[in-house]
Amino acid sequence: MTDPRTPGPTPSAAPSAAVRDSAFLRACRREPVPHTPVWFMRQAGRSLPEYRKLREGIAMLDSCMMPDLITEITLQPVRRHKVDAAIFFSDIVVPLKAIGMDLDIKPGVGPVVAQPIRSKADLAQLRDLTPEDVPYVTEAVKQLTAELGGTPLIGFAGAPFTLASYLVEGGPSKNHEFTKAMMYGEPELWAALLDRLADITSQFLKVQIEAGASAVQLFDSWAGALSIADYRASVMPASAKVLASVASYDVPRIHFGVGTGELLGAMGEAGADVVGVDWRIPLDDAVRRIGPGKAVQGNLDPAVLFTPDATLRAKADEVLAAGRAAEGHIFNLGHGVLPNTDPERLTALVEHVHSASAR
Numbered sequence: 427m428t429d430p431r432t433p434g435p436t437p438s439a440a441p442s443a444a445v446r447d448s449a450f451l452r453a454c455r456r457e458p459v460p461h462t463p464v465w466f467m468r469q470a471g472r473s474l475p476e477y478r479k480l481r482e483g484i485a486m487l488d489s490c491m492m493p494d495l496i497t498e499i500t501l502q503p504v505r506r507h508k509v510d511a512a513i514f515f516s517d518i519v520v521p522l523k524a525i526g527m528d529l530d531i532k533p534g535v536g537p538v539v540a541q542p543i544r545s546k547a548d549l550a551q552l553r554d555l556t557p558e559d560v561p562y563v564t565e566a567v568k569q570l571t572a573e574l575g576g577t578p579l580i581g582f583a584g585a586p587f588t589l590a591s592y593l594v595e596g597g598p599s600k601n602h603e604f605t606k607a608m609m610y611g612e613p614e615l616w617a618a619l620l621d622r623l624a625d626i627t628s629q630f631l632k633v634q635i636e637a638g639a640s641a642v643q644l645f646d647s648w649a650g651a652l653s654i655a656d657y658r659a660s661v662m663p664a665s666a667k668v669l670a671s672v673a674s675y676d677v678p679r680i681h682f683g684v685g686t687g688e689l690l691g692a693m694g695e696a697g698a699d700v701v702g703v704d705w706r707i708p709l710d711d712a713v714r715r716i717g718p719g720k721a722v723q724g725n726l727d728p729a730v731l732f733t734p735d736a737t738l739r740a741k742a743d744e745v746l747a748a749g750r751a752a753e754g755h756i757f758n759l760g761h762g763v764l765p766n767t768d769p770e771r772l773t774a775l776v777e778h779v780h781s782a783s784a785r
């Protein structure tokens with residue numbers, strides 16, 4: 427895939443020297459680090475009592491449109507756990523809601539779409555996203571970069587395939603049958619849908635970068651449901667388009683999926699600087715599959731947070747040891763923090779990763 431890295435637009439808020447020199451961004455750039463940086467997918471949210479208190483009586487999608495609330499929720503895990511990066515509090519469906527799609531996040535279920543996309547006419551629901559559609563994102567990112575000091579802020583978006591799965595199925599799905607039926611049976615409609623979503627996702631990432639996010643993560647959470655051949659032919663071009671659209675910014679691009687052992691090489695080739703790995707594959711094996719020139723992120727099984735301290739430390743040490751095979755390693759879980767995780771275990775894990783990896 428092309429990744430011209432030609433000098434491009436300068437974000438209005440360039441990262442400070444302290445952010446640029448942070449362990450997290452250094453690891454993304456595969457430079458030496460004082461310690462292995464660590465953050466957690468879903469580090470903000472239901473595992474934190476202070477989050478549950480703030481969210482009382484406020485629906486999930488409403489909370490994603492309130493800049494002060496976004497800022498406070500994003501900062502909570504940074505203060506509490508001393509992680510090396512913040513992740514913007516939002517959800518992968520926020521840009522779709524922002525362009526006027528009729529969808530909601532139902533507690534205990536997930537994103538639910540009123541009119542699933544099944545035909546060419548349904549594509550009319552997907553118009554382009556402009557910065558004016560998401561003023562609360564720009565506002566919150568600006569507040570956050572001011573509050574975070576030397577801690578980098580990661581922006582994120584859902585990848586076209588994972589978004590398409592929610593849109594075509596109408597909600598969370600185990601088998602993605604309607605999605606795959608469209609991919610196999612109506613390749614032109616499928617390509618048009620993924621291309622529309624690639625443009626919306628690109629715009630959503632650009633808004634976050636322009637406002638000051640210093641890295642971005644593209645979540646293709648459901649990509650592991652695909653064979654490598656189908657991924658390359660029918661999904662990778664749209665993800666590559668998204669990653670290429672932000673290549674000219676000096677901002678690392680993390681590309682993550684679950685169950686993607688067979689797809690890791692392609693996910694790197696799609697244009698990532700960092701490949702996110704789940705817990706099913708040891709990081710040294712992942713590094714061999716991805717090849718040189720990329721950093722890796724991962725990959726402790728989130729369920730290990732429910733084991734005794736000694737087990738947690740031993741399992742974290744295994745991840746750190748396997749991560750030494752990589753040119754750059756960012757410690758994370760293999761997927762998001764589980765909602766009933768004891769947050770004190772997360773704080774202890776951050777301390778352990780920092781002390782065990784100190785150079």
Ligand SMILES: O=C(O)CCc1c2[nH]c(c1CC(=O)O)Cc1[nH]c(c(CC(=O)O)c1CCC(=O)O)Cc1[nH]c(c(CC(=O)O)c1CCC(=O)O)Cc1[nH]c(c(CCC(=O)O)c1CC(=O)O)C2
Nearest residue numbers: 467468469470471472486514515516517518536598645647
């Ligand atoms: O299983 C399903 O398909 C529904 C998943 C679901 C989504 N949003 C949702 C839910 C309901 C729920 O988590 O209970 C609804 C959702 N999104 C979020 C929360 C907060 C929380 O998890 O406690 C919640 C739960 C809402 C609540 O507080 O009740 C926030 C969110 N979604 C996401 C992120 C980014 C991140 O993970 O770090 C973040 C921000 C976390 C942070 O700031 O630290 C991204 C997201 N949302 C979503 C997905 C797709 C796949 C997946 O979750 O496995 C993904 C990507 C991923 O995590 O792999 C869809």
